[in-house]
Amino acid sequence: MIKLLANALFMSTPLILGACGEVVAERTGMMVTAVEGIFLFGAWGGFVGAYFTKSLLLGFLAAIACGVLVALLYAVTTIHMQQNQVVMGTAVNILMTGICEFFYRVIFGTPLEPLTVKPLPVLPVPLLADIPVLGTILFRQNLITYLTWILVPAVLFLLYKTSLGLTLRSTGENPEAVDVAGIRVNRVRLLAVLFAGILGGIAGAYYSIGDIGMYTTSIISGRGWIAFAICFLGNWNPLLALGAGVVFGTSDAVGVYVKSLGSGFFPSELFTALPYILTILLTVVRRRFNAPAKLGTAYVKEH
């Protein structure tokens, strides 16, 4: 049970990371529908980086670079070329599936044994890790997880207590006013999407080099979309997104656990599908929304 809870937090980290990036971007009016592609390319880039440099740090840096690259492609086409964000995101995701599969083959050929790197180690916090029960759950996690917990309040502070946060939020609510104030709307949006790219890249790499230590084509399989949903269900608030992220992490962990038991007629698939079912249910149940007014619409300056 304790192990399951610890694992739940472990699995929730990338979802929270991705959702935080998504929150910041969506606050400026940009739905990052390319999030699945960002995760995937991050996972790919992280693995390739870590495999060749034998360093997890460099792996994560490579993942950030990959995430930013995808985010840049998405941002330029949706912000500056004003293409529909949903259509463009779908296109980018398909492109990334192709790129990752193709270049994995280009770089590694078809290895007989799956290639592996040593995944992210557990980093017990001195003293705190020795607290019974709680210590095992909370303070025997990895570095990225701790950083994520620091990041959430930081993003919350940024959004609500700083002038930069005000700019970000206004860009999503009333871009004309931001423009009149002499701030370039499209630049704010571009930077917000790139921020989502950074976090999404790390989140993707968390699955490949943080968790299982290898890369497969189905490694993300919709986790990016779940991060997207978490932002939505967390009412565009990083703290609520953290809560939602833990719920999804738990269902992810339960799914992995049940699958490891093996099963006959018992539908263990139900648990694998749990995060997706949960997303549908929560989308339906949640009635009050606080969506940024200009979410999903390009800003065209009047001349």
Add this chain to the structure above:
Amino acid sequence: MTRKTRAAEAFLSTFLAITAGLLLSFAFLPFMGIHPLSSLGLLFSSMFSDRYTIGTIFVKAAPLILTALSFAIAYRSNLFNIGAQGQFYIGAICAVSVTLGLQNRIPAFLVILLAGLAGSLGGGAVGALIGLLKAKYHANEFLVSMMSTYVIAELMDYLLRTFLREKAKDYLQTDSIDPSAWLPVIVGKTSVHLGVVLAVAAALLVWVLLFKTQAGFRIRAVGLNAEAARMCGIRPETQCILTLFISGLLAGFAGFIEVNGMQHMLITGLDADVGSYGIGIAILGSANPIGILFASVLFGALKTGGTTLGQVSNVPASIIDLMEGFVMIFVLISYFVRHKISLSKTKRLLGKAVKHD
């Protein structure tokens, strides 16, 4: 600008986008020490190598036509059904269950008919459900349809592991269906089956529905301006359920023709990318059923050529996925470029007109 020149421009820019995507993806081949032009030549020559391969192009295009139509018809109504993959699976599950349950008990044509109906209605039901959630609870159809695909994929794996599993219990697949329940092959010495014709007919039907009937006008009216449509007495909520029902119906029908026409059984991960390809093709064909027909044949050909290429050379078959991605992006960028060009043209004309005054 006249309609004709606009169509010509659209054709030209799409052609350029496809060519650019093709060239760019093959430009990566030297990394593998493979000569790109010779493999490009091989791609095209292997597509048309013999009668059977040419037939395969159309067999592969058929489900793509249907999933692309599925996305396009919802898109016309400003709805994003990106869950065609799941509706396709449901269609396949329904079709294979009906066929396995009824074959050799009732006349073969009835089996096929009922399987087709079950497949389409199964897919349609999923679509309508998504529409209902959207209309009644304001659920985001984009998110719900996306998630439903993953849920249905797990459901399919469960059924294939338990109730529908083949008698040999070796693989995650059903037993083969009886040849009497196969969609008949209509062109000799190929695998072109009746489903191909049905898919093309579906495209023509959707075209008529969208552009020549009142029902189609309603679909498009909601897409263009939901509030204006409401003023005219169209209820966008009901319309949303109906549109997504048709959208799911088309994807479910694709599941039926793949099971009864091509695969003759249900296997895990059947055509796992038919949904995402459908979206790509719908965009490539600018959500027009006729454009979709051409785009589907193009991708059917590339898939066929790509598979052969993967077998006879070291070029990975995934190069086709790479290409599809690039083509989609380039097509979208070409929309922007065309918009820019026509904008500057209008500006120039306006400038001239002002000078004359």
